[in-house]
Every structure is written in C-alpha cells, then in structure tokens.
Amino acid sequence: MATNGDLNRKLRMALVGGGSGSFIGRVHATAAVLDNRAALVAGALSSNPERAKASAPDYDIPEARAYGSVAEMLEKENALPEDQRIDFVSVATPNFTHFEIAKAAVEAGFNVICDKPMTFDLAQAEELLKVVEGSSAVFAVSHNYTGYPLVRQARAMVQNGDLGEINAIRVQYIQGWLRSKLEDSDQKQAAWRTDPKKSGAAGCFGDIATHAYNLGRYITGLLPEEISCHLRTFVPGRALDDYGTAIIKFENGALGTVTASQISHGRENDVMVEIDGTKASLLWRQENPNEMIVRANGEPHKIYTRDPNAPYMTELGAAACRLPSGHPEAFFEAFANVYRSSYDAMAARALGQSFEKKDTIYPNVYDGVEGMYFVQQCVASSQENGVWLPLKHAAARR
Ligand SMILES: NC(=O)c1ccc[n+]([C@@H]2O[C@H](COP(=O)([O-])OP(=O)(O)OC[C@H]3O[C@@H](n4cnc5c(N)ncnc54)[C@H](O)[C@@H]3O)[C@@H](O)[C@H]2O)c1
Secondary structure: OOOOHHHOOOEEEEEEEOOOOOOHHHHHHHHHHOOOOEEEEEEEOOOOHHHHHHHHHHHOOOHHHEOOOHHHHHHHHHOOOOOOOOOEEEEEOOHHHHHHHHHHHHHOOOEEEEOOOOOOOHHHHHHHHHHHHOOOOOEEEOOHHHHOHHHHHHHHHHHHOOOOOEEEEEEEEEOOOOOOOHHHOOOHHHHHHOOHHHHOOOOHHHHHHHHHHHHHHHHHOOOEEEEEEEEEOOOOOOOOOOEEEEEEEEOOOOEEEEEEEOOOOOOOOEEEEEEEEOOOEEEEEOOOOOEEEEEOOOOOOEEEEOOOOOOOOOHHHHHOOOOOOOOOOOHHHHHHHHHHHHHHHHHHHHOOOOOOOOOOOOOEHHHHHHHHHHHHHHHHHHHOOOOOEEOOOHHHHO
16 A cells, blocks of 8 residues: 555654653654654754754764754755655654744644643643644644553543443543652753743643543543642652642533642552443553453443454554554554554645544644643642632634
8 A cells, every 4th residue: 555645655754852861752753653654854853953963863864954953954844845855843842842843843834743731831822723723734742642542442432422421530640750859860851840941830730630631531522611620749849749639520510530640659650541421431541551441330340452353442443553452552552643643634735635633533733722721720720729710711612
C-alpha cells in the first residue's frame, strides 16, 4: 500500500526540543516514525544553539537541517522547495515555550504536534486556538494516554452505551519522583516543572492532572459544568503544588474526581481511570495497559485483553493495535497512535482535501484549551478554599 495513501510519500517532521539530556523529545521522534509514515528530517533540538546542532546526529538529522533556533528553522524550511520542506513540527520543550513555537509554526504554514499542557496559560491557549482556526493546519496535542488501544476501546464502549448512563468518573495520576526537593539538585526536568515562570500557574496539576482530566473527557465525552479543587505543596520550600484533588460536576449529573500526586513514595506513573455507569463499570490502568476490567453486578468480572482479533473489540480499539494479543504494547505505541491518527488529516491537507478538525480521534487544539481552563479553574478554586467555579468553556462544545 502506498505510504499515506494518495500522498504516496512520507510526511517530513521537524523536532523542537529533545536535545541531549532531555526526556520526551526522543519519545516523539520514535513514535512519529513507528508506522513508517513519517521521517525526521530537521530540528531545533535545544534552547542552546550549540547543543541543538551537536544533538542532531543522535537523530540522524543532517547538518544542513540542524538549526540553532526555531525562528531559523521555520525561515530556512520555508525557503526549501516544497518537495523537501517539512510538513509538521513537534514541540517537546518546557511549557512556557509552547505558545510562541506552536503559533510561529502554524503561521509559517506547518502542522503541529504540541506536547501538554498546550500553553503557559488560558489566554495563550485561546489565542492559539484562533490562530489554528484561521489556518488550514492540523494541530494535535500529545495527550498520549488516549492512544492506548484499550482506552480507545473504553471510549467506544462508553459512547455506544455499553455502560449505560455514566454516573461517576474517577481518574488519577500518581507519581512519587518529587517527594524530595529534587529541583535543588541538577535535575533539569524537576527544575523547570517546579518553577512558576516556566511551568505555569500549577505544578503537578499542570504537568499530570491535565492528562488525567483529558482521559476522563476523552473516554466519556461528558461536558463539564463546575469544579472545586484543593491543591497542596507538601515539600517545604517548593513554589508550586505537588498534590491535589478536584471534584467535577458534569452536565448530565455525573460526578468526577481527579487526583494527581508527585509525592507518593514508590509510585511511578499510575494513570488510572474508573467509570461507573448504570449497566456496568470499567477500570483501566496504564501500568497494566493491555488489560481492562469491566464489571456488572451478578456477573463474573470480565478482563478485556488488547486483542485486535477478538469479537468484543470495537473498530476503534482494534485499529489502535499493532501486535497480536499477548505481545505487550505500551507507551511508545500509544504515543505513536496519536501521531498516526493525525497523519490521515495531514495527508489530506497536503492533497488539498478537507479533513475533520474538531471531532478528531487525536486530542486537538480544543482539548488543549480545555486543559488550560481546567488548570486555571483548579488554581483559582484552590486559592478560595475549594469554592465551586464554572468549568464550561466553548472549546468543550466545539
Ligand atoms: N506527553 C507526555 O507523556 C509527556 C511526558 C513528559 C513531558 N511532557 C511534556 O513535554 C515537554 C518537555 O518535557 P521534558 O521532560 O522532555 O523536558 P526536558 O527539560 O527534558 O527537555 C526539554 C528540551 O527542550 C529544549 N528547549 C527548551 N527551549 C527550547 C527552545 N526555545 N527551542 C528549542 N529547544 C528548546 C531543551 O533544551 C531540552 O532539550 C513539557 O511540556 C512536558 O510537559 C509530556
């Protein structure tokens, strides 16, 4: 089959961030090419121009396309002939830089895959939404947990009505790596995440509660109405929250809770979602991502495994699998599914065809705005001792 259908070529990717010593840039680079539908051809890999260029061989990026800055990259890529120029820019830099980079990339004509939280604050997110709406760009946000096959299976089952009316959503993201004041050592990931000038108004809640909140919204599609939140900073001297719980009222009467922690001893990346419906409940955890438990009173508990050929798998769930059941798929594959889902739209754009921008399988700029509104309202509610605040945003209604 031709690569990317009628486009009949790979999409060309540029990576921003991912320089030596960084974390998620390498994951983007690996996930993006997993299905052989894209090639990494250019990059501005670090905030330090020398390190940016020196990191390029780690990704097989040729010297001529290893840029010292994003501005240089966008200008020089746009000067290349169309059949060499990049198609999309992946943004894997600290939060405070996302807006400027993503906006410039869209304005320069490129598609964007931006990491979360989408921007530094809600005002930037709303402005970025306007820029994207005024363009023909494909814009994805790498809420990568949405790419797990059984998360997509859960979405299809909930939205098909298999669980009945949804009454309750419990999502959590529990880590322990910031139990000590790691930011005082030479740990760069801890340093910027706990700095309000670089991370945003929230620490733990911006970094990981945004993933958890997005997961509940992604699976259920329920519209949020109001939120009450308590954030805490348990490590003395830390500038941002490292623990918190939010309660969300949804429009249909359902109640949701989002708990996120970075101070729970021994906990790694326990992303968990539990959903209670009138007919059944489901449970999925990313540390055991190839199983999902569905329970109904009076029936044996059902363990759904990630089996692309099983009759119980929905089309959406099966399409997200690559391997036969029993061969574990995990973080890279889920991340790659966010990429893969956006590639059809990118290919359509390159062919001058129309494509869906709002109701997409991959999290998009509207989800990014919702995430920033969630963070803003959590911080504001917490500052007023958990007062109930609205959580209705036009981005959720699309
Ligand atoms: N989706 C996920 O699961 C996931 C996981 C981890 C991090 N993230 C997000 O990814 C982003 C990066 O996190 P990280 O942990 O990889 O950070 P990191 O500190 O490890 O790496 C950031 C990289 O960006 C570079 N950089 C900074 N400013 C730049 C600029 N203006 N131009 C070019 N490069 C620049 C740095 O030099 C570094 O190489 C954050 O927004 C974070 O929230 C997402």
